[in-house]
Amino acid sequence: MKENFEAVLDRCLAQIRRGEADVETCIACYPQYSPWLQGILETATFLEQAPIPEPRPEAMSRGRALLLTEVENKRSRMIASAPPWRQWLGAIRLSGQFPVPRWVGTVVVVLGFLLLSNATFATAEKSLPGEPLYPVKQAREYVRLALTFSDVDRANLRITLAERTVAEMAEMDRMGRSEEVTRLASRLAQHLAEAGRLVEAVGKTDDVQALRLRLEESAMQELVLLEETLETAPAETKVALVEVIRTSGKEYGQAP
Amino acid sequence: MWVETYVGKQKITSNGRAGEPAYEVILIARAKELDSDAWTEIYQYHYPRLYAYLYHRLGHRQLAEDMAANVFLQAFERIGSFVYRGTPLSAWLFRIARNMAADHFRRGKTTPLPLNDRDVACPESTAEEAVERAMTLEKLNLALRGLTDRQRQVLLLKFVGGLSNADVGTVMGKPEGAIKSLQHRALAALRRLLEVGKGR
Numbered sequence: 001m002k003e004n005f006e007a008v009l010d011r012c013l014a015q016i017r018r019g020e021a022d023v024e025t026c027i028a029c030y031p032q033y034s035p036w037l038q039g040i041l042e043t044a045t046f047l048e049q050a051p052i053p054e055p056r057p058e059a060m061s062r063g064r065a066l067l068l069t070e071v072e073n074k075r076s077r078m079i080a081s082a083p084p085w086r087q088w089l090g091a092i093r094l095s096g097q098f099p100v101p102r103w104v105g106t107v108v109v110v111l112g113f114l115l116l117s118n119a120t121f122a123t124a125e126k127s128l129p130g131e132p133l134y135p136v137k138q139a140r141e142y143v144r145l146a147l148t149f150s151d152v153d154r155a156n157l158r159i160t161l162a163e164r165t166v167a168e169m170a171e172m173d174r175m176g177r178s179e180e181v182t183r184l185a186s187r188l189a190q191h192l193a194e195a196g197r198l199v200e201a202v203g204k205t206d207d208v209q210a211l212r213l214r215l216e217e218s219a220m221q222e223l224v225l226l227e228e229t230l231e232t233a234p235a236e237t238k239v240a241l242v243e244v245i246r247t248s249g250k251e252y253g254q255a256p
Numbered sequence: 257m258w259v260e261t262y263v264g265k266q267k268i269t270s271n272g273r274a275g276e277p278a279y280e281v282i283l284i285a286r287a288k289e290l291d292s293d294a295w296t297e298i299y300q301y302h303y304p305r306l307y308a309y310l311y312h313r314l315g316h317r318q319l320a321e322d323m324a325a326n327v328f329l330q331a332f333e334r335i336g337s338f339v340y341r342g343t344p345l346s347a348w349l350f351r352i353a354r355n356m357a358a359d360h361f362r363r364g365k366t367t368p369l370p371l372n373d374r375d376v377a378c379p380e381s382t383a384e385e386a387v388e389r390a391m392t393l394e395k396l397n398l399a400l401r402g403l404t405d406r407q408r409q410v411l412l413l414k415f416v417g418g419l420s421n422a423d424v425g426t427v428m429g430k431p432e433g434a435i436k437s438l439q440h441r442a443l444a445a446l447r448r449l450l451e452v453g454k455g456r
Binding site: 006007009010013039042043044047048050051053054055056059062063064066067068070071072074078 | 290292295296299300303304307308311312317318320321322324325328329332389390392393396411415416421436437439440443444446447450
């Protein structure tokens with residue numbers, strides 16, 4: 001009974017507040033609760049319609065000025081303590097003139113990073129084994145290989161990498177770094193073997209004919225360079241070089 | 257007037273009406289970005305009701321004005337941690353006001369209610385109307401003082417603050433059912449007190 005009355009009272013109060021009913025209408029709807037409901041609803045109406053104490057305009061202005069001073073102070077502190085690019089972005093955001101989403105800041109940072117990365121990659125491309133940026137160059141090679149899906153493109157890429165490895169080997173040989181020459185020779189053999197396998201896998205198409213010619217030409221140049229290197233190479237490097245020469249010779253021999 | 261802004265990655269569009277949930281989300285996001293216009297809007301909309309609540313609660317005009325202003329300063333300090341989860345900003349502000357008033361009473365600073373017709377003065381009203389308003393307010397104040405603190409709070413938050421039962425529950429830390437029950441008892445008690453006042 002009590003619970004029901006509370007629900008009825010709440011419904012009536014909501015209807016009166018929304019202007020959908022008055023006290024009389026509500027009592028007519030729930031005669032079983034009259035006159036108790038009438039007394040309560042009249043009290044609620046009296047409360048709703050009672051005069052509301054109003055603040056003095058000067059007090060309200062004073063409070064608003066205090067609040068806005070705090071907002072301004074915090075804003076100035078935040079802008080002053082931020083790095084210049086954030087100050088610039090923050091000034092736009094905080095001006096409230098443009099609805100700049102938060103992710104704009106992230107995009108600016110990523111773009112900056114990419115620009116820096118491009119410069120890093122360009123420098124890394126010229127690096128040699130043992131130099132700080134050489135691992136970046138190698139990582140980029142792996143990524144390129146992983147992201148090349150067609151067999152023809154992969155074979156072309158392997159040939160390009162083989163040519164680059166030979167150039168690095170010649171440079172390392174000139175500098176007398178025989179350990180690096182051995183390591184590079186092993187990588188070169190890997191590139192050539194993989195290029196040969198891919199060429200075989202592709203079958204007989206026009207693309208493959210061009211690819212075979214390129215592989216042959218590249219293998220021939222590498223063979224010449226490797227043989228030159230072999231002449232001056234120390235004993236410990238010779239075994240690796242001979243193995244690579246054998247692979248290059250094989251690829252050269254496969255060409256039409 | 258349609259208003260749009262980004263809250264995180266989400267773009268929110270609102271009809272720009274004060275109190276509308278989407279608009280409140282936008283307003284809160286702007287307030288967090290230290291937008292002065294947003295704070296002005298929040299202040300202008302909520303200050304009068306907070307003042308009225310505190311006036312009845314504290315019984316002192318000057319004190320209520322200062323405390324209402326302080327509610328916004330505290331809200332400004334804490335806005336960073338405010339997350340909109342459907343509870344309106346008004347409920348959050350009233351909760352701050354309620355806690356401030358409770359602190360005030362805890363410190364033992366109770367003040368008598370100075371009934372003054374200027375407190376409810378309305379620029380358009382005649383002198384007679386002003387007197388009548390003051391008398392009604394006096395009658396109401398006296399009756400409210402006869403209620404328990406919780407009964408007084410529930411009526412003030414609902415009828416002066418304009419909050420829903422759910423929001424009153426949020427402010428007082430009670431479930432909605434308990435608020436309905438408290439509201440019933442409070443209105444019944446107020447009715448008896450007003451009846452007694454009539455007889456005097």
